[in-house]
Amino acid sequence: MSPKTPSLSLLLFLSCLVAVEVPGQPAPDQQSSPDLSSDALRQTDLEPTVVEYPEEEDTLRPFNKAIFAFNHVTRRFAITPLSKGYRRIVPEPARKSIGNVFDTAQAPLSALHHGLQGNGRKSLSSLKRFGINLTLGVAGVFDPATQRFGIQKTDTDFDATLRQYGMGRGPYLVIPFIGASDCRDTLGLIGDSLLHPFSIFDRPLSTQLKVTDAFQENAPFAENYMELYRETEDPYRFFRNFYEQGQRRDEDYPTEPEQN
DSSP: OOOOOHHHHHHHHHHHTTSOOOOSOOOTTOOOEEOOOTTGGGOSSOOOOSOEEOOOOOTTHHHHHHHHHHHHHHIIIIIHHHHHHHHHHSOHHHHHHHHHHHHHHHHHHHHHHHHHTTOHHHHHHHHHHHHHHHHTTTTTTSOHHHHTTOOOOOOOOHHHHHHHTTOOOOSEEEETTTEEEEHHHHHHHHHHHHHSGGGGSOTTHHHHHHHHHHHHHHGGGHHHHHHHHHHOSSHHHHHHHHHHHHHHHHHHSOOOOOOO
C-alpha cells in the first residue's frame, strides 16, 4: 500500500466525483489487452493470466496523461537512481529487516480491514503476527511469526474493503508520484493513510515514515518499470491496462469471506 499526503489525495478524489463511471465496453479504436495483475510489476517474470477484458473508456485521459508524463520524469531521474543507490549501499539482510519493521507496523491495519471484510481468521492472524514480531521479533526487525510459527502475512487495504461492500471503482486516475489508481482506490489510500499506525506520530515524522515505507517497498521494482517503459510501444496505454485488468480480475474473482 502506498502512502500519500491526505490533502493531495482528497483533492484528486473529489475531482473524480464530477466524472461518470463508464461500463467496461471496448472503445471503437482500441483492442483487448492481456490481463496482468495489479501486483505484476513487482515480479521479475511477467505472465498474463487466462482472463482478458476489453479496454475501458479513459474519461480523465488529458489529466492522466499529463500526470503520467510527470511521474515518468520523477521515476527516471529521481526514484530509479535513488532505488539503485539504496539497493547498492544497504545489504540485502538489512533491507529485509527494514521491510519487516514496516510490515509489522502495517499488521494492525490489515487486521482491521480483514475484520471489516468478514475474514475473522485472517484478522486474528494479522494480530498474532503483530504481537509475535513486535516482541519476539524485536520491534519487527525479525519475522518469527513466519519462520517459527508459520503465520503467513496476508495484507489487505481499504480499497479491498470498499470493494467488498459494493463500491464501484470510478474512472481511472493517475496520481502524482503514486501512479495508476482510480477514484475508489484513491479514497482507500486516503483512509489508510489516516488510519495507519504511523499517524500516531506528529508531522513531519509520520509523513517521513510513510514515504520511507513506500520507497523501501517499491525500490526493488523501479528498474522493472523503466525496462517495461522502454519496451512498450504505448507506455501510457500499457500501464493503464496493466492496472485496470488486474482490478477487474479481482472484482470478478474476489476472495470469499471466511466463516467465523
